[in-house]
Amino acid sequence: MARTIAVNSREDHIKTEELQELYRLMLLIRRFEESVYQKFHENKIGGYLHRYDGQEALVAGVVPQLRLPGDYILCTYRDHAHALACGTSPRAVMAELMGRATGCAGGKGGSMHLIDPDRGFLGGDGIVGGPVPVALGVGFAIKYRGGNDVCVVYFGDGAMNQGGVHESMNMIGLYKLPVLFILENNQYAMGTAVSRSTGQPDFVMKAAAHGIKGEKVNGMDLFEVRSATRRALKHIRDKGESYFLEMSCYRFVGHGIGDDNTKAWTTYRSEQEVEEWKKKDPLLKFQAYLEEKGILDPAKIAKIEEQIHEEVMDAIQFAESSPEPPLDSLYDHVYS
Amino acid sequence: MPKMRYQQAVRLAMTEEMERDPNVFVCGEEVGQYQGTYRVTEGMLDKFGAKRVVDTPISEIGIAGLATGAAMAGLRPVAEFMTWSFALEAMDQLVNHAAKITYMSGGRIKCPVVFRGPAGVGTQLSAQHSQSMESWYAHAPGFKVVMPYSPQDAKGLLKTAIRDDSPVIFMEHAGLYGIQDEVSDDPDFCVPFGQAIVRREGKDCSLISYSRGVQMCLKAAETLSKDGIECEVIDLRTLVPLDMDTVVKSVNKTHRAVVAQEEWKNVSIGSEIAARIYEQAFDAMDAPIERVAGADVPMPYAKNLERAAIPTDTDVVAAVKRTLA
Numbered sequence: 001m002a003r004t005i006a007v008n009s010r011e012d013h014i015k016t017e018e019l020q021e022l023y024r025l026m027l028l029i030r031r032f033e034e035s036v037y038q039k040f041h042e043n044k045i046g047g048y049l050h051r052y053d054g055q056e057a058l059v060a061g062v063v064p065q066l067r068l069p070g071d072y073i074l075c076t077y078r079d080h081a082h083a084l085a086c087g088t089s090p091r092a093v094m095a096e097l098m099g100r101a102t103g104c105a106g107g108k109g110g111s112m113h114l115i116d117p118d119r120g121f122l123g124g125d126g127i128v129g130g131p132v133p134v135a136l137g138v139g140f141a142i143k144y145r146g147g148n149d150v151c152v153v154y155f156g157d158g159a160m161n162q163g164g165v166h167e168s169m170n171m172i173g174l175y176k177l178p179v180l181f182i183l184e185n186n187q188y189a190m191g192t193a194v195s196r197s198t199g200q201p202d203f204v205m206k207a208a209a210h211g212i213k214g215e216k217v218n219g220m221d222l223f224e225v226r227s228a229t230r231r232a233l234k235h236i237r238d239k240g241e242s243y244f245l246e247m248s249c250y251r252f253v254g255h256g257i258g259d260d261n262t263k264a265w266t267t268y269r270s271e272q273e274v275e276e277w278k279k280k281d282p283l284l285k286f287q288a289y290l291e292e293k294g295i296l297d298p299a300k301i302a303k304i305e306e307q308i309h310e311e312v313m314d315a316i317q318f319a320e321s322s323p324e325p326p327l328d329s330l331y332d333h334v335y336s
Numbered sequence: 337m338p339k340m341r342y343q344q345a346v347r348l349a350m351t352e353e354m355e356r357d358p359n360v361f362v363c364g365e366e367v368g369q370y371q372g373t374y375r376v377t378e379g380m381l382d383k384f385g386a387k388r389v390v391d392t393p394i395s396e397i398g399i400a401g402l403a404t405g406a407a408m409a410g411l412r413p414v415a416e417f418m419t420w421s422f423a424l425e426a427m428d429q430l431v432n433h434a435a436k437i438t439y440m441s442g443g444r445i446k447c448p449v450v451f452r453g454p455a456g457v458g459t460q461l462s463a464q465h466s467q468s469m470e471s472w473y474a475h476a477p478g479f480k481v482v483m484p485y486s487p488q489d490a491k492g493l494l495k496t497a498i499r500d501d502s503p504v505i506f507m508e509h510a511g512l513y514g515i516q517d518e519v520s521d522d523p524d525f526c527v528p529f530g531q532a533i534v535r536r537e538g539k540d541c542s543l544i545s546y547s548r549g550v551q552m553c554l555k556a557a558e559t560l561s562k563d564g565i566e567c568e569v570i571d572l573r574t575l576v577p578l579d580m581d582t583v584v585k586s587v588n589k590t591h592r593a594v595v596a597q598e599e600w601k602n603v604s605i606g607s608e609i610a611a612r613i614y615e616q617a618f619d620a621m622d623a624p625i626e627r628v629a630g631a632d633v634p635m636p637y638a639k640n641l642e643r644a645a646i647p648t649d650t651d652v653v654a655a656v657k658r659t660l661a
Contacts, residue, residue: 134404
């Protein structure tokens with residue numbers, strides 16, 4: 001029997017089952033990400049590798065609110081969480097990271113280019129700011145066809161200094177396209193703090209300069225992300241125009257695995273700062289809330305942990321036992 | 337068949353395809369209300385409305401992203417660059433996005449987009465507006481690259497481009513817009529990619545070119561014919577895919593080749609054609625392959641310097657004579 005939690009309005013009457021699902025999703029993302037560095041060090045994963053630890057609320061508060069397929073999602077190279085949230089199986093994601101034929105892009109994309117068009121996920125993007133011009137086109141296509149679908153585009157604080165992002169925001173504002181901007185402001189563009197990269201750190205104002213309404217959201221709080229997203233989606237679906245959410249958040253790990261391997265991150269942020277942000281861990285905060293409400297208890301948490309552990313282990317086992325792409329597929333898919 | 341100008345043939349191709357397929361639309365700078373910088377889209381806004389003839393700001397990254405994203409989401413955009421020189425602004429969206437998304441997705445995403453507009457050199461437009469950069473796009477796997485010479489091909493190849501499921505770079509030549517010739521008015525008439533055409537038959541030397549280069553080759557062939565030298569003129573029509581069969585067949589007959597182009601010589605289409613002839617028909621060649629190309633300089637403004645930088649039929653004649661010496 002579904003139970004409705006309505007402790008205060010910001011929770012928007014979320015059913016217990018949904019709360020548990022959101023917790024499972026956030027935990028899956030965290031445990032999945034924790035597993036990938038080891039596989040990199042085992043030479044099972046190559047290339048760059050960007051983890052989402054600490055930013056989980058930004059997908060858990062948004063993606064389950066979408067109608068997939070129908071709506072679309074585009075994001076950055078920090079994209080494992082987005083794929084998982086869209087419903088791409090951990091097996092297909094891990095297999096892609098390991099460059100296997102069973103990966104969601106057949107092993108041709110890798111970590112930065114996860115994709116699952118059947119679920120509306122049009123992919124991660126290796127270029128800072130790159131997905132925003134594409135989102136302009138996807139939003140255009142939605143409006144062209146009619147209906148009230150939405151294109152969600154994730155991008156970072158660093159992308160706000162890319163020219164193409166502003167060209168596209170201007171055109172999205174001009175044409176009134178159904179695009180939801182999710183600015184993942186994790187405070188650092190690789191190693192460059194927001195304060196060191198822009199003379200105007202008010203990103204919501206920058207969106208307003210392009211005729212796009214927006215607001216700043218505490219991205220470390222699932223409920224705040226979720227309710228802001230619901231407001232934004234309603235605005236977009238009702239009015240057919242875009243909306244901008246600046247999500248303040250923090251990545252608990254380095255920019256990419258190289259950053260963590262060399263501890264280069266200590267050049268731009270202190271261990272103390274990282275520890276301070278970890279006290280706001282969106283996963284642990286949500287977990288504490290669920291415990292407080294009696295929805296979870298240590299035994300239930302342990303059981304979910306075990307299930308997730310098995311899911312991640314299964315994904316790894318699946319990927320490791322999957323074949324590499326056949327060599328004769330090298331020239332496949334250059335053209336459609 | 338009715339006679340029409342090259343630019344009208346381009347317009348007719350877009351118009352017919354927009355009538356055939358509601359997913360086809362046109363976007364770009366000044367394509368609507370202004371009626372097209374070169375009048376290529378003249379009348380199309382009135383005919384199709386602002387939903388399908390979309391005026392954009394001067395934002396090439398935005399235009400390229402709009403077209404790429406719309407194609408990824410199932411539409412068939414025809415995006416105009418006011419000139420190909422301005423597309424340099426949009427290189428990341430073009431090369432890193434449009435050209436690669438199908439491959440990066442393991443074939444799960446199609447990107448049926450056409451990027452078109454005028455290219456070519458001349459008329460004292462100087463360094464930033466007078467250049468030909470087809471090899472840049474031919475170099476990037478994922479693009480098909482089309483450079484029509486005749487009005488008939490402009491129409492037939494553009495229709496094929498719009499129907500193609502891969503991104504197509506379609507470079508018209510501003511210097512050809514005014515030429516008039518017979519053009520099919522059959523809405524099903526398409527010219528397939530990867531099929532060069534022999535514009536003039538000959539036995540002594542093969543002249544291989546495309547776009548306006550074909551014009552100078554035909555003129556050179558005419559001149560040489562008066563001296564009893566018969567050149568075969570091949571119009572490649574598409575640079576990717578490249579029809580080497582027609583080229584190889586020709587050089588097997590003539591044993592000599594001149595590759596002619598307006599673009600810079602260094603690391604160019606001509607370099608590629610010459611290399612492939614050596615790979616595929618080395619034993620057939622009786623003389624080194626000659627290349628006629630633009631001077632490797634930013635295009636100068638002064639009339640005399642510009643003239644010296646742009647290849648002409650006289651250069652082709654001289655090159656042919658060198659192969660016969």
